[in-house]
Amino acid sequence: MMKDILVVGMLKEGQLPKFMSFMQSDEGIAERKNIADLSKTIGTFAPDQRKVMFKIAVHDMDALHAFLNGSNQVSKSVFDAVMESYEIY
Numbered sequence: 001m002m003k004d005i006l007v008v009g010m011l012k013e014g015q016l017p018k019f020m021s022f023m024q025s026d027e028g029i030a031e032r033k034n035i036a037d038l039s040k041t042i043g044t045f046a047p048d049q050r051k052v053m054f055k056i057a058v059h060d061m062d063a064l065h066a067f068l069n070g071s072n073q074v075s076k077s078v079f080d081a082v083m084e085s086y087e088i089y
Contacts, residue, residue, distance in 0.1 A: 001059070002037065002040075002057045002058065002059050003057070003058050003059075003061070004055065004056070004057055004058075005036075005055070005056050005057075005058045005061075005064070005088055005089065006053065006054070006055050006088070006089040007053070007054045007056065007064075007068070007086060007087070007088050007089075008051060008052070008053050008086065008087050008089070009051065009052045009053075009054075009068075009083055009084075009085070009086040010050060010051055010083070010084040010085045010086065011049070011050050011051070011052060011082050011083060011084060012081075012082055012083070012084050013050065014049075015081065015082035016045060016049040016050075016052070018078065018081065018082050019052065019078070019082045019083075022075070022078040022082075027074055028074075028075075028078075030074075031067060031072065031074045031075060032067075034060060034063050035056070035058060035059070035060050035063045035064045035067055036056040036057055036058045036059060036060075036064070037056075037057040037059065040056070040057040041054060041055070041056045041057070042054065042055045043055075050084075064088070065088075067079075068083070068086050068088075
């Protein structure tokens with residue numbers, strides 16, 4: 001069952017390019033496909049480039065939490081380097 005979720009992430013200073021590079025990489029896209037329907041994803045970032053916001057249609061909430069909290073081995077190194085915090089609504 002799909003569920004619409006809003007994710008707001010706070011990035012460390014100057015880390016938006018590294019974050020976006022990972023999210024658009026083959027590796028990042030493959031992991032995101034395990035979590036949500038990418039065709040329904042809408043993303044944006046704040047003018048100061050420290051906040052990112054994504055509306056996603058999630059089909060695996062456990063995978064979403066693992067992707068964001070660092071327990072997913074693919075996203076862990078990048079998210080440890082770029083992510084300050086996140087909230088899921």
